[in-house]
Amino acid sequence: xxxxxDRLPRKRRYVLGEKIETRVIAILExxxxxxxxxxxxxxxxxxxxxxxxxxxxxxxxxxLQGISGKQYEHGSLxxxxxxxxxxIAGGHRNHPIRREPTSR
Numbered sequence: 001x002x003x004x005x006d007r008l009p010r011k012r013r014y015v016l017g018e019k020i021e022t023r024v025i026a027i028l029e030x031x032x033x034x035x036x037x038x039x040x041x042x043x044x045x046x047x048x049x050x051x052x053x054x055x056x057x058x059x060x061x062x063x064l065q066g067i068s069g070k071q072y073e074h075g076s077l078x079x080x081x082x083x084x085x086x087x088i089a090g091g092h093r094n095h096p097i098r099r100e101p102t103s104r
Contacts, residue, residue, distance in 0.1 A: 004071050012066040020057045023050045055079050 002024065008017045030047035034040040058079065062072040 004067060004075065008061065008066045012061065012064060016057055016061050016064075016066065020054055020061070023054045023057070026050050027054070051079060 002021055027047045027050045030043045030050070034043035034047070037043065055076075058067075058072065058075050061067045062069070067075070
């Protein structure tokens with residue numbers, strides 16, 4: 001993902017690219033720290049929030065035509081793997097499942 005950020009247009013690179021890169025590194029740091037502590041709740045919560053922000057910023061990069069559809073899809077799949085890791089690690093416990101409202 002980070003090599004793609006390096007190729008963003010100059011006017012997007014230093015705002016969106018910098019924010020995404022900083023969040024990706026923060027997620028990595030939180031996950032590594034959570035692996036070495038007993039109280040994982042706070043660290044996994046922070047990683048989850050950073051992952052959500054990254055997903056929205058990544059979508060914004062695509063909407064502003066800073067990345068191609070293929071690049072957007074690839075980055076989204078990488079972030080989806082992060083969501084799967086969160087589920088396996090137990091980070092899903094504090095986050096309710098979003099369900100579509102049912103019509104009656």
